[in-house]
Amino acid sequence: xxxxxxxxxxxxxxxxxxxxxxxxxxxxxxxxxxxxxxxxxxxxxxxxxxxxxxxxxxxxxxxxxxxxxxxxxxxxxxxxxxxxxxxxxxxxxxxxxxxxxxxxxxxxxxxxxxxxxxxxxxxxxxxxxxxxxxxxxxxxxxxxxxxxxxxxxxxxxxxxxxxxxxxxxxxxxxxxxxxxxxxxxxxxxxxxxxxxxxxxxxxxxxxxxxxxxxxxxxxxxxxxxxxxxxxxxxxxxxxxxxxxxxxxxxxxxxxxxxxxxxxxxxxxxxxxxxxxxxxxxxxxxxxxxx
Amino acid sequence: xxxxxxxxxxxxxxxxxxxxxxxxxxxxxxxxxxxxxxxxxxxxxxxxxxxxxxxxxxxxxxxxxxxxxxxxxxxxxxxxxxxxxxxxxxxxxxxxxxxxxxxxxxxxxxxxxxxxxxxxxxxxxxxxxxxxxxxxxxxxxxxxxxxxxxxxxxxxxxxxxxxxxxxxxxxxxxxxxxxxxxxxxxxxxxxxxxxxxxxxxxxxxxxxxxxxxxxxxxxxxxxxxxxxxxxxxxxxxxxxxxxxxxxxxxxxxxxxxxxxxxxxxxxxxxxxxxxxxxxxxxxxxxxxxx
Numbered sequence: 001x002x003x004x005x006x007x008x009x010x011x012x013x014x015x016x017x018x019x020x021x022x023x024x025x026x027x028x029x030x031x032x033x034x035x036x037x038x039x040x041x042x043x044x045x046x047x048x049x050x051x052x053x054x055x056x057x058x059x060x061x062x063x064x065x066x067x068x069x070x071x072x073x074x075x076x077x078x079x080x081x082x083x084x085x086x087x088x089x090x091x092x093x094x095x096x097x098x099x100x101x102x103x104x105x106x107x108x109x110x111x112x113x114x115x116x117x118x119x120x121x122x123x124x125x126x127x128x129x130x131x132x133x134x135x136x137x138x139x140x141x142x143x144x145x146x147x148x149x150x151x152x153x154x155x156x157x158x159x160x161x162x163x164x165x166x167x168x169x170x171x172x173x174x175x176x177x178x179x180x181x182x183x184x185x186x187x188x189x190x191x192x193x194x195x196x197x198x199x200x201x202x203x204x205x206x207x208x209x210x211x212x213x214x215x216x217x218x219x220x221x222x223x224x225x226x227x228x229x230x231x232x233x234x235x236x237x238x239x240x241x242x243x244x245x246x247x248x249x250x251x252x253x254x255x256x257x258x259x260x261x262x263x264x265x266x267x268x269x270x271x272x273x274x275x276x277x278x279x280x281x282x283x284x285x286x287x288x289x290x
Numbered sequence: 291x292x293x294x295x296x297x298x299x300x301x302x303x304x305x306x307x308x309x310x311x312x313x314x315x316x317x318x319x320x321x322x323x324x325x326x327x328x329x330x331x332x333x334x335x336x337x338x339x340x341x342x343x344x345x346x347x348x349x350x351x352x353x354x355x356x357x358x359x360x361x362x363x364x365x366x367x368x369x370x371x372x373x374x375x376x377x378x379x380x381x382x383x384x385x386x387x388x389x390x391x392x393x394x395x396x397x398x399x400x401x402x403x404x405x406x407x408x409x410x411x412x413x414x415x416x417x418x419x420x421x422x423x424x425x426x427x428x429x430x431x432x433x434x435x436x437x438x439x440x441x442x443x444x445x446x447x448x449x450x451x452x453x454x455x456x457x458x459x460x461x462x463x464x465x466x467x468x469x470x471x472x473x474x475x476x477x478x479x480x481x482x483x484x485x486x487x488x489x490x491x492x493x494x495x496x497x498x499x500x501x502x503x504x505x506x507x508x509x510x511x512x513x514x515x516x517x518x519x520x521x522x523x524x525x526x527x528x529x530x531x532x533x534x535x536x537x538x539x540x541x542x543x544x545x546x547x548x549x550x551x552x553x554x555x556x557x558x559x560x561x562x563x564x565x566x567x568x569x570x571x572x573x574x575x576x577x578x579x580x
Contacts, residue, residue, distance in 0.1 A: 023440035024432060077399060080372075082391035101372030102443050105395065106436060109367060109402065113431040116406035120413065120424040127417035134410040141403040142314060146396060150313035153392050 003044040003064075007037045010065040014114075026099040026107035027114075031072050034090045039071055040064035042180040042206075045281065046199065049273045056187045059122070063132065063183050066118045070140050071176055073111035076104055078149070112140075132186035139175040148172025160239045166208070173214075174207030181206070198268050202278070205261035209285045212254040215240035217288075219247065258286055293334040293354075297327045300355040304404075316389040316397035317404075321362050324380045329361055330354035332470040332496075335571065336489065339563045346477045349412070353422065353473050356408045360430050361466055363401035366394055368439070402430075422476035429465040438462025450529045456498070463504075464497030471496070488558050492568070495551035499575045502544040505530035507578075509537065548576055 015028045043064040047056070079086040079094040080101060086094055096104035119133035138144060148171030151164065160168070181203040185196050219242055241250045261282045265275040305318045333354040337346070369376040369384040370391060377387055386394035409423030428434060438461030441454065450458070471493040475486050509532055531540045551572045555565040 021432065021437065021440050022444040023436065074399075077395055080392075080395065082370075082395055102370075103440075105367055105370060105372055106439055106443060108399070109364075110432055110436050110440070112399065112402060113406075113427065113436055116403075116410075117424070117427040117431050120406075120409060120420065120427045123410065123413045123417075124420040124424050127413075127420065130410065130414040130417065130420065134407070134414050137403065137407045137410045141407050142311065142400055146313065146400050146403055147311065149396055150311050150393075150400070153396060154312040 001044075001048070003041060004037065006044075006061060007040045007064060007068070008032075010061055011068060014065060014069065022099070022103055023106045023110050026076075026095055026103045027072075027111045029098060030076050030089075030095045030107065031069065031111065033092045035072075037068065038210075039067050039176055039180040042177065042281070043067065043183055045277050046181050047184040049268065049275060049278060050184055050188060050191065050195070051274075053188060056184065059126075059129070059187055060184055062118065062122060063136070063187070064180075066115045067136065067176065067179055067183070069111045069115040069118075070136070070145075070179075073108045073115070074145060074149070074176075076108040076111070080104060083153070128189070129187060132183055135186060136179050136183065139179050144171055144175030144178075148175065155239060157237050158239070159244075162244050165239055165241065165244060169208060169211045170204065173211045174204060177207040177210065178203040192271055195268070195271060195273075198264055198271070202261055202264040202268070205257045205264060206282065206285065209254055209257035209261065209282070212241045212250055212257065213285055213288060215242045216247070216250055216254065218242070254286065258282055291334075291338070293331060294327065296334075296351060297330045297354060297358070298322075300351055301358060304355060304359065312389070312393055313396045313400050316366075316385055316393050317362075317401045319388060320366050320379075320385045320397065321359065321401065323382045325362075327358065328500075329357050329466055329470040332467065332571070333357065333473055335567050336471050337474040339558065339565060339568060340474055340478060340481065340485070341564075343478060346474065349416075349419070349477055350474055352408065352412060353426070353477070354470075356405045357426065357466065357469055357473070359401045359405040359408075360426070360435075360469075363398045363405070364435060364439070364466075366398040366401070370394060373443070418479070419477060422473055425476060426469045426473065429469045434461055434465030434468075438465065445529060447527050448529070449534075452534050455529055455531065455534060459498060459501045460494065463501045464494060467497040467500065468493040482561055485558070485561060485563075488554055488561070492551055492554040492558070495547045495554060496572065496575065499544055499547035499551065499572070502531045502540055502547065503575055503578060505532045506537070506540055506544065508532070544576065548572055 011031050014031065015024050017028070019025060019028075043060060047053075047060045075089060076095045078084050079089055080096055087097055088094065094104075095107055099107065116137060119136060123130040123133050140146065142150070148168050151168040152172055155164070155168070178200060182196060182199045185191055185199055218240070241253060245253060262279065265278055265282070268278075269275045301321050304321065305314050307318070309315060309318075333350060337343075337350045365379060366385045368374050369379055370386055376384055378384065384394075385397055389397065406427060409426060413420040413423050430436065432440070438458050441458040442462055445454070445458070468490060472486060472489045475481055475489055508530070531543060535543060552569065555568055555572070558568075559565045
């Protein structure tokens, strides 16, 4: 099943259209500015892979849109002139191009905070979900996405090692992908205890495949197809999988991650998981043009 | 009892000194750059006022430093050139003056997120505290501090009404002061149910008194005493209690808030609370020079 409409509907309902609050308006602009919604989609894919338990369906929706709020918050701040200085995101002007840098900074704070409000709120109502929320917050923080962004900022104009690049990407891109893939397992009570570590391995492969392909697309794609600026990595003298490994070797590493993901999916399949949709996603990561 | 040493010790222990992570280092710089620690101190004062229950002492410490992390996060972002553009805070260079704007933006995100990680973590361990964490996050978000900052940013160079200024300040300054004052009541199980609304009223008076005095000090103090830039409000054409009411009327409003706070303290005293320290704080708000 394709959850695109559900995801857009849920994101649309988070903030009122006529809030009269400029930071809410800016948050809403970025939250609804399109995008592939790959994280919420992966969360629904795990939900289906684990058997699509009706009892947690509404909660999966809740966590899926919460995760997209966190992701959007990081995009708004990453696009600021003091960070990556991007004018274009998902084919549209970035938040600060429309609302100015002050409001955009605050909109990022707002989305991040309101995501955490949601995690704390559901932990009040359903104490058994507190661990899911804690893990999502932890993977957002210094041990996850923000930690990765910190390595990224401090490596500007420096050639970093391949190991450091792996750490950077595992945190910066990988952490929220892990959130997407593991959260439904936290919401279900009666999983095989081996499922969670397998989902974490799957997330690591998919996160890296996603990032390596991103680096490849920065070289071979054009802005119109990609919906964001291209050729930035070389212009900014950034260490990427392409600049560190060379183009052909980067493609090989992408293949290795895709192969690794399929092997984990074999194991999950042996445990009774329905892995077909994940196999399609993994193959799409190889061929995607944007 | 003065909790200053405890507060500094706890804040010092949040991040390691030698993290090797530039955003952690910047967060630590701002977190340990001094300041009056009025929010954590007020949290301890409420703890004592409600009877200083040993069983929650460690948890009060935990929430007190978590609240200071949130407050510091907001200061780092507020000081950015795209917000208030302040070079000096607590008598020291602001975070972005030392680390640059990109790292400072990330450090604010990091402190905010790690504060939420702590709230979610303790909610896992002690589900009965989930409400305290939820309320703290809510008062940080669009219904609290960030909502106030949003009104502030959208009122730049505009004369706003006194009602709007009250709303702005109740959210921007008042919300975290409310967190400080009410949190210990959430951590205790067996309070008189009338205590919580009284603490919220007390917080509202103290928050406003604090802000009106801040606006007065911006006019009459100098940067050396205050540890931050002065005369900014007039320079930035900001609506403050002094610019909207005039100096003498602002002083009268300060007196009214102080009187209001004492009346709430009378009621709390009738309920068996030990209010002496709060009375001293309230009187200090009248006379403080910085």
